[in-house]
Amino acid sequence: MTNQKNNQETNTIIEILKEIKETLTQTPNLKTNNLKESMRLQLLTKDDVQDLLKISLSTANRFIRDKIFPTRKIGSRYYFFEEDIYNALEKCRIEDEQEGTLDEINTKN
Numbered sequence: 001m002t003n004q005k006n007n008q009e010t011n012t013i014i015e016i017l018k019e020i021k022e023t024l025t026q027t028p029n030l031k032t033n034n035l036k037e038s039m040r041l042q043l044l045t046k047d048d049v050q051d052l053l054k055i056s057l058s059t060a061n062r063f064i065r066d067k068i069f070p071t072r073k074i075g076s077r078y079y080f081f082e083e084d085i086y087n088a089l090e091k092c093r094i095e096d097e098q099e100g101t102l103d104e105i106n107t108k109n
Contacts, residue, residue: 042082043072049080068092 044052049069050060063069064078069088071078 044080044082044085046078046080049085052085 046057046060046064049055049063050057055063064071069080070084071080073079
């Protein structure tokens with residue numbers, strides 16, 4: 001009887017461990033996806049930025065040199081946070097709109 005009880009407990013423990021393993025293998029993917037979606041913290045390489053914006057290597061290098069996009073340099077490679085790219089593009093769009101408004105005002109005077 002004790003042997004049968006031990007077998008039942010062992011089977012119960014094995015089932016619980018299987019459930020824990022399944023939960024743990026699914027959880028990191030959910031956290032990673034939510035983090036990327038909600039905060040856009042995906043790290044991009046210079047090649048990724050070139051593909052995303054459809055710009056040349058020389059343009060990407062000029063953007064880095066002119067500090068249009070904030071970068072993180074690790075070793076000899078530059079990295080960008082996706083959020084920073086979107087913020088910089090929005091800032092440029094707003095500045096362009098303001099310049100257009102100023103141009104209109106100047107031409108009317």
